[in-house]
Amino acid sequence: MQINPSIFKSYDIRGIYPTDLNEEAIVAITKAIYTFFHKKKPTDMPLSIVVGTDMRVSSPSLTKRVIETLVELGANVIDIGIVSTPTFYFAVNHYSYECGMQITASHNPKEWNGIKFVKNTPQGLIKIGKTTGMPEIKEMATKGESIKSIQGGKVEKKEKILNDEVKNALRISKNPKINKFKIVADAANAMGSQYINEIFKVLPGELIRMNFDLDGTFPAHQPDPLQEKNLADLKRKVLAEKADLGLAPDGDGDRLFFIDERGETVPPTIITSIIATDLLKDHPGETVLVDVRYLLTPKKILEEIGGKIHVVKVGHAFITEAMYKTGGIFAGESSSHFFYRDTGNAESQMATIIAILKALTKSGKTMSQLVEEFRRSFESGEINFETENAAKIMDELKEKYADGSLDTMDGIAISYPSWRFSIRTSNTEPLLRLNVESLNKEEMEKKRDEILSLIQKNL
Numbered sequence: 001m002q003i004n005p006s007i008f009k010s011y012d013i014r015g016i017y018p019t020d021l022n023e024e025a026i027v028a029i030t031k032a033i034y035t036f037f038h039k040k041k042p043t044d045m046p047l048s049i050v051v052g053t054d055m056r057v058s059s060p061s062l063t064k065r066v067i068e069t070l071v072e073l074g075a076n077v078i079d080i081g082i083v084s085t086p087t088f089y090f091a092v093n094h095y096s097y098e099c100g101m102q103i104t105a106s107h108n109p110k111e112w113n114g115i116k117f118v119k120n121t122p123q124g125l126i127k128i129g130k131t132t133g134m135p136e137i138k139e140m141a142t143k144g145e146s147i148k149s150i151q152g153g154k155v156e157k158k159e160k161i162l163n164d165e166v167k168n169a170l171r172i173s174k175n176p177k178i179n180k181f182k183i184v185a186d187a188a189n190a191m192g193s194q195y196i197n198e199i200f201k202v203l204p205g206e207l208i209r210m211n212f213d214l215d216g217t218f219p220a221h222q223p224d225p226l227q228e229k230n231l232a233d234l235k236r237k238v239l240a241e242k243a244d245l246g247l248a249p250d251g252d253g254d255r256l257f258f259i260d261e262r263g264e265t266v267p268p269t270i271i272t273s274i275i276a277t278d279l280l281k282d283h284p285g286e287t288v289l290v291d292v293r294y295l296l297t298p299k300k301i302l303e304e305i306g307g308k309i310h311v312v313k314v315g316h317a318f319i320t321e322a323m324y325k326t327g328g329i330f331a332g333e334s335s336s337h338f339f340y341r342d343t344g345n346a347e348s349q350m351a352t353i354i355a356i357l358k359a360l361t362k363s364g365k366t367m368s369q370l371v372e373e374f375r376r377s378f379e380s381g382e383i384n385f386e387t388e389n390a391a392k393i394m395d396e397l398k399e400k401y402a403d404g405s406l407d408t409m410d411g412i413a414i415s416y417p418s419w420r421f422s423i424r425t426s427n428t429e430p431l432l433r434l435n436v437e438s439l440n441k442e443e444m445e446k447k448r449d450e451i452l453s454l455i456q457k458n459l
Helices: 023-038 059-073 085-094 134-143 161-172 192-199 228-240 268-282 296-305 316-326 349-363 367-374 390-400 441-457
Strands: 013-016 048-053 076-082 099-103 112-121 124-127 154-157 182-186 206-210 245-249 256-259 287-291 308-312 330-332 338-340 383-385 405-407 412-415 419-425 432-438
Touching (some): 023 059, 023 099, 182 192, 182 228, 192 206, 287 316, 338 349
Parallel strands (some): 076 154, 287 308
Antiparallel strands (some): 013 112
């Protein structure tokens, strides 16, 4: 069969079911992934490979074909069932399995599905993406190339992973004392409900649940907290309940947004800065990674506490690759992914929740007060454009701001002493994405509007 090559993204594999990704296509893709993972082992040695899945309607049949295919190839399959992506990563790393595949399309609408996959190393997990093997897998899958099957493939079930994940998350924050807080969480009928339920079995306080029943049709709203409309109900509930905090995970649970007691979204760079400050108290001088979109606040905070900053391209595969290379202790992405060395360089939203509640407990402040304590810059929020003139727009911006410091790591980023902007094409959607930040709110707004005016002339 022919496989749509566009489903092989920079970070993972993702397409619409059943036109782009279906039970036939996933067999060829699974064979290619297993062959890629197996290439450094003796040909008669099976791999131990973890398989997890989310709650999407198409996930059971796709997962069934993945497991059957791996067994036919001779793999030792560890079936961990329906889990969040952070729990999947934790299982691969914590139990020292060689690699893993998670059937999920993250925050995408219900008709989508996909695969995230990782290999384990002594330095942590490496997520397979554009720079770590995706082109090779794409070529093998589209050409139907595969390792020969060997005898002896088997499946074992692995359960009670969440118990160990909770213990590890508490250990990262040194088992802190946590005050009683009232917290509202909107899981969007997706996988974040699983780990939020589990962590609040051991945390004090009151958890008010919204949309916690797993439902791959997403009846309440799409599980994408980057879209403001998907946070509206949660924000209203936080205010109505006079809650201390709101939590909004995405579809597979590897992103987590925080809402303060005033019903406002907490910038992920603030969350990064709070967690980095806590971790570096016991690990002075360590490296923290951030993506190119926003970095002024964490950069200032790290300068103040004696840490190092390392800037990377946008995307979880790029970040875990950079953590692997730098040995960084922690990474925070502007889309609310938070990565820990102590989870094998993978996301742990359990650890993130604990870290923020620890900071609230120790400071005695509200979330909004804590935000202002850590704020060092003002951010525009990501502004997206549908355009076929991305290259022209970037060229004009480079010309207009030629006196700034240019970085072409990911699209273009141009910096001045008190402000900067980043503009890049999306790795997953046909969009141009703009982010502007400044040490001064008025300057951020002025420069944002100035750049917007130039872009809109070229749309």
